Amino acid sequence: MSVDLMPNRFRPGEAELPQREAHLISRRDAVLGASYRLQYRKPVHFVRGEGMWLFDPDDRPYLDFYNNVPSLGHCHPEVNAAMAEQAARISANTRYLEPQLVDYAEKLIATFPAELDRVVFTCTGSESNDLALRIARLASGNEGVIVTSYAYHGTSAAVAAVSPNLGAAVNLSPNVRIVELPGPAGIPHDQAADFFEAQVRLAIIDLQRRGIGIAALLFDSIFSSDGVWIDPPGFIAGAVDAVREAGGLIISDEVQPGFGRTGDHMWGFARHGIVPDLATLGKPMGNGFPIGAVVGRSQPMEHFGQTARYSNTFAGNTVGIATADAVLTILQRDRILDSVVSVGQYLRHGIEAIAAELPGIRGMRNAGLFFGVDIGFEDSLPAQRRAMALDLVNAMRDDGVLISTTSANEDALKIRPPLICQHEHVDKFLEVFHNSLGRITS
Amino acid sequence: MSVDLMPNRFRPGEAELPQREAHLISRRDAVLGASYRLQYRKPVHFVRGEGMWLFDPDDRPYLDFYNNVPSLGHCHPEVNAAMAEQAARISANTRYLEPQLVDYAEKLIATFPAELDRVVFTCTGSESNDLALRIARLASGNEGVIVTSYAYHGTSAAVAAVSPNLGAAVNLSPNVRIVELPGPAGIPHDQAADFFEAQVRLAIIDLQRRGIGIAALLFDSIFSSDGVWIDPPGFIAGAVDAVREAGGLIISDEVQPGFGRTGDHMWGFARHGIVPDLATLGKPMGNGFPIGAVVGRSQPMEHFGQTARYSNTFAGNTVGIATADAVLTILQRDRILDSVVSVGQYLRHGIEAIAAELPGIRGMRNAGLFFGVDIGFEDSLPAQRRAMALDLVNAMRDDGVLISTTSANEDALKIRPPLICQHEHVDKFLEVFHNSLGRITS
CATH class of the missing domain: 3.90.1150.10 (Aspartate Aminotransferase, domain 1)
Structure with a gap:
C-alpha cells in the first residue's frame, strides 16, 4: 500500500469552496506549474x-x-525595518567590501563550536545542502551519502536525489544509502546507538566495495520528515565516528532544528553531543527573507574554496544580511x-x-x-x-x-x-x- | 597556457590598500569561506x-x-516600497492562497509567447536552471545536455556540472557535450547557423550512441561568459530543430538577457526567432531581491508537476512576488x-x-x-x-x-x-x- 506523500492537500471536488477561493484556484491552475499544492481540504x-x-x-x-x-x-516590525533600511541604503554583493557582511559572519560563527569557523552564504536551505554535498565530495574524494529512511533535504537535483521522502517518482542517486532510525523500528533506547551505528557501518562497507566510498552522513537532527524520532539524544554519535574513520564528513542539516527550534541549543547537533564538519542553514535565518548558509570547519571549506569557483549572485547581499542580523540579534537579546x-x-x-x-x-x-x-x-x-x-x-x-x-x-x-x-x-x-x-x- | 578564470580580482600584496580596507579584508578572510573573491586589484x-x-x-x-x-x-524607491509594504502585510507561502501570486504569474506569462503558459517560482537563477534540467530530463527520458564552450549556468551541483566556464577544478557531467560558437571560431555570418547545427547534430548522435540521449540544449542567448558572441541573430534555429527532432527540449537561460537587457525584446530567445520549451529567469527579476522562475510549455511542466514533488519554501512568497511585480510594472510603464x-x-x-x-x-x-x-x-x-x-x-x-x-x-x-x-x-x-x-x- 503506497502512502500519499502529501496527504494534507487540496483535491478538487473534495470539499465545497466559497466562490472567491474557487475562482482564485482556477486562475492559479491556469498559470502555475502543476508542482504547486495547496494545503487542507479547504485551502x-x-x-x-x-x-x-x-x-x-x-x-x-x-x-x-x-x-x-x-x-x-x-x-516582525523590527526585522522588516532592518530589511527596509538596508534596501534604502545599499544592496551590495560579496565581490565588493561591505562591513555588515563581515560583522554578521562573525556573529553567526560565534554561535557555533570553535571548530566551525567559516561561512559561505546561500539563498535557500536547498542551496546550502547542495553546496555542502559538493564540499564533502571534493574534500573526501568520495561520492557516497548516507541519509535516513524518510529524509528530505531539498529541491535541487543533487539533494532531491538523496531525499527518499520525495517518493518513487524522484530517482535516488545510485550513491545514496538509507538507514533506519531506531525510534520507528521499535528499538529500545539503550540499543538505539548500536542499531544506528551498525547500519551506517554496513552502508560504508557497501559503498566502499562498489568503489563509491563515503562522502557524508547527512542528517536533520530533529528527523522532521521521518516523524520527529529524535531520541535518545546522542544516538548518532557512534555512526558519526564510523563515517569519520572511513574518511567521510558529517553534515548537520540545521534547516529545521537550527536557530533555537529545540530550545536547549541554538543548533540541533548539540543535542546529540557531536560537532559536525558542515552545518547547513535555511528557513528561519531571515524570518522569511531568502537566505541560508553553510558553516563549516576550515579544512574542507578552504579546500573547496581554493579549488572550485563558487559564487552566488544574491547570497550574502547586504539586504539579506541585515535582515538575518536583526533575526539573530532578537533571538539572543530577547532570550x-x-x-x-x-x-x-x-x-x-x-x-x-x-x-x-x-x-x-x-x-x-x-x-x-x-x-x-x-x-x-x-x-x-x-x-x-x-x-x-x-x-x-x-x-x-x-x-x-x-x-x-x-x-x-x-x-x-x-x-x-x-x-x-x-x-x-x-x-x-x-x-x-x-x-x-x-x-x-x- | 591556462587562463585565470577570474582575472579581475584582488590578490593580497598586489596593490597597496588603505588601512580601513586592509583591516576589513583580514577580518573577512578569517570568517568567510575561501570561495569568496573580491573584484579589482584594489577592492x-x-x-x-x-x-x-x-x-x-x-x-x-x-x-x-x-x-x-x-x-x-x-x-529603487518604488521597488523598495513595494517590498516593505508587502512585508508589513503578509509574507505568505504558496501552499496558502494569495491573489498577488496569481496576479503576477498572469502578468509575467503575458510577456511570453502563447506557447509558454506555466510558471514555477524559484529563489535564484541557479535554482531555475537546476529545475529546468530536472523537468527536461523527466520529460525527455534522456540525460544529455548540450552547452557552449564557456557557458556558465549556475552554482548547484547539477548546473555546475554543465558549466564549462568553471574550469578544470569542477568536473563536468559525463552527460554534457560542448559546442563551439561560430563567432570566436571566426566563422562568417552566412555559415554560422550551419556550423552550429552541425556540431549539435554530432553531439546528439554521440549522446544517443552512448545510450544517454538528448534531454536539452541549454544556452544563454547573449552568450555572456563566452564573450558576448551573439551574432548573427537566428544562428541557433537549426540546432533547435535538431534537438527537438531527437526528443530533447530547448532551455533558454534568460538570467542574463531576460527582462529587457537586449532592448529589442523582453526575452533573449526572441532575438533568435525561436520559442524555447523552458525559459529560466533570475538576476534582475526582483532588482536584487532573491527571486527566479522557470516559465515553460504546459506539457513538460505538467508532466514534472504531476510526477515529482517539488516545493521551494521561499520561492513565490508574497514579498518576493510584490517586489518582482513592481519591477515588471516599472519596466513596462516607463518603456x-x-x-x-x-x-x-x-x-x-x-x-x-x-x-x-x-x-x-x-x-x-x-x-x-x-x-x-x-x-x-x-x-x-x-x-x-x-x-x-x-x-x-x-x-x-x-x-x-x-x-x-x-x-x-x-x-x-x-x-x-x-x-x-x-x-x-x-x-x-x-x-x-x-x-x-x-x-x-x-
Missing part, C-alpha cells in the same frame, strides 16, 4: 499576518502552529531559546493531559517547539490512523488552528509554532486540539 | 547606492556599468526597453568613435545594453591582450567606473549597466574609457 487564504496569527479576507484569525520560517512571528524550552514543556504537558483524557494519541515526541504526535487507536490499521490524523488536521484548520502531518505513514501531527509562542497561544491550541480530537474520536 | 567598498551610482565611505561616487541585478538602478535600444546605440557609437581614434579595441558586439569589447593590439599575444583588458578595467575603477572582463581569453570588457542608464551616464563612461585606454595604450 486557506490569508491577507494579513501578525505575530502568531494569520488573517483571512474576512479578518478571521488563524493561530499558526505550523510555520517555522517566520520563527519570530509574522511580519527566545529560554522561552522555547519553557513553552515547549507547557505544550508537552498540555498534550499529555489530553492524551490521558481522550483516546487517539498513541505517542508524542518533542524537542523544544517541534512536536510529533502519533494519532490513531492502538488497534487501528495504518490507513485508518492516517485518515484520522488528516481529519484532525482539517478539523483544527476549520476551527482556526494551523498544523500538518508527518512520518512514514503520515499519521503523526507536525506541530511547530513560531518560537515567539506564549502560554496564551498554547492554551488556545490545546482547547481546539481537545475539541477536535474529542469530536473525531467520539 | 571597492561601498556604503550607499542610488540609481546608476555607488558611493564609497568617503562619499566618492562610482558609475556602475557592470551590475545587471539592479537593472532599475540601485535602491525601459525603448530606452535600452536608444542608449545602447548611443553607447555603441561612442565606443566606435574611440576605436577609430585610439588603438587597442579589436572588436565590439552588443545587444541592447550588454556589450563585449575585445581589447588588445592586433599583433599582441593572448596573454598581452588579457593583461591589457585587466589594466583597463582597473584603471577605470580607479577613475570611478565599474566594469569587468569576459570571453575565453578574458580579454573582452563586459559592460552591462543598469537599464536606466541615460546619455549623461554614457558620456561619463566614454570620457573615462577614452582617458584610461589612451593612458594604457600610449
